[in-house]
Amino acid sequence: MTSETPSSALQKMLADNQTFAEDLPPDEFDHIQHEQNPYITVLTCCDSRVRIRAFLADEQPSDDVFVIRNIGNQLAATCGSVDFGVRHLHTPLLLILGHTRCGAIKAACSDYRGESLHLVQELNGLHLPVRDIDPNGDPEIEWLRAVERNVHYQCDLAMQRYREKVADGSLAIVGCVYDFANLYQRGIGRIILLNVNGESGPDISRDSPLLAPLSKEMLDLSLVRNPITSASKST
Template identity: 30%
Template structure:
């Protein structure tokens, strides 16, 4: 019996109990094949439980560990997320999820270069998650460092950090251009949001399969901002994601080869 078929049998049983137990409802959603919109609603509901201080903490027990060992994650994980490495943004916790729920890429400043784009392609094209969330967060140290440097402060950073942070510079320059009144630390919130858009744009430019899945409505690409002060995930305007996808599709500099040979 295939694991997906087993999941469907489990789902049928769980659906009967949907209105009895919220934790079972959560489990049922996690084992079915949610649409992009349903996947978004699961994430929103999880963050609301987290903010309310009423997390279910599902999928975190020994049974789930055993299930994960015996499963194909593609039958269960329902979202791919790109977020910052910052310890204050523990992705599974803030969405009240557990083992085998999220395919997570974490990197300082939630930047997108080859490694991150390739990891996201795994999440979308192989784990088949119907949603991708690019998640920035308030008070991001990586964006703060670049913002400070771009405003004339000479920072000396360890050997590998400047190339890591390089993709953030265009975002900071855009924020400075759009908000000339914002000086010093006042620029940071604008730079942080612009950096999320930069990552979405960089991904669309680098990843033909991401463009294809997003344009075909197979994957919903969402941009969001995590507020350290409240624990809330604030969802950014969808029309901007759409505009960035359309811009990338027309840009001659976009990567057009779908596959590269393994070497």
């Protein structure tokens, strides 16, 4: 929990914005005054540990990513916003990005009936994909598996919604987990690829046209390898 107060948080926010604004070249936003041209629509969790910069090389990206966030990266909770990115801005990539140690997923696996009505409603949207927890399993691995099941579930919903765009080659839907805990043993901060246009896990074809341009090294680093076991986890 933060030690900031409302007053100190406001002061910090405005001071950080002052630094940001003062450091900008005067022409920084000239090219985006009248339109945005993102190439990724990302649906990810609200969790403050998930950094959008994790997949952007630019220090100050201006219009590369159309971002939608809610707890547990749920499509059904925000279809209109995702539609805007996919159907109006025509981003060629829809990234559904879960993350390790997601509190929303953990909450959806527990008894959340005492939460507020609207929080219960949002957690209900996660309960179906994540409920199948093995009580005798390693808690960390079961948690990660629930995160993965939710990513696959959200990808399935997205495939149903945007199937025609995937079929005509104008959109790829990828499901990933942002790993800041090194549970996949690829290093902290790595984005692990779980689902590609509805293909999941070991069934993902490395020879598909979508992945063909990627190097073997990149695929080895990014593609999920099942199963992750408690023996292989490391934090």
